[in-house]
Amino acid sequence: MVRYAATEIEPAKSARARGAYLRVSFKNTRETAQAINGWKLQRAVTFLENVKEHKEAVPMRRYAGSTGRTAQGKQFGVSKARWPIKSAEFLLGLLKNAEANADAKGLDTGALIVKHIQVNQAPKQRRRTYRAHGRINLHTCQTPATSSSSSPRLRRLSRSPRRLLAVRTSA
Numbered sequence: 581m582v583r584y585a586a587t588e589i590e591p592a593k594s595a596r597a598r599g600a601y602l603r604v605s606f607k608n609t610r611e612t613a614q615a616i617n618g619w620k621l622q623r624a625v626t627f628l629e630n631v632k633e634h635k636e637a638v639p640m641r642r643y644a645g646s647t648g649r650t651a652q653g654k655q656f657g658v659s660k661a662r663w664p665i666k667s668a669e670f671l672l673g674l675l676k677n678a679e680a681n682a683d684a685k686g687l688d689t690g691a692l693i694v695k696h697i698q699v700n701q702a703p704k705q706r707r708r709t710y711r712a713h714g715r716i717n718l719h720t721c722q723t724p725a726t727s728s729s730s731s732p733r734l735r736r737l738s739r740s741p742r743r744l745l746a747v748r749t750s751a
Contacts (some may be wrong), residue, residue, distance in 0.1 A: 597674050602723065608666075618695075621679060697723070700721065
């Protein structure tokens, strides 16, 4: 059985996909995943395809050391951005897998939202290949993703800390 970090998401209204021991840069994949977290699934797929064609850039926020500046980062409010093509390809495959899983469950794929996406470092390889000029082969990463159909938002009725009431409202 596979464990996921997000356990509170309803399994009947969500579809999951997971990638393990991916031969792709952890830092670039983490930044790409954080860029699409919370987006509609169709928009995330379009964004990743645009990243592969250098039409949109992925903002580099945490792992931004020695990253060049580009004007395409303006839409995210940053100046440092990149086009991690390999990470975009892996995440695109992951989202298409989640979309196929949602279709198999009978969910509306047009209303899916990327509710939770997380990138973890995979265990280091035992034997690393040291290359010329101090290079070492890339470390792998593991990526679980959850796409969920849009659910109604909860609105607070009472601000009292003892009594919290919630009512479903349309989004």
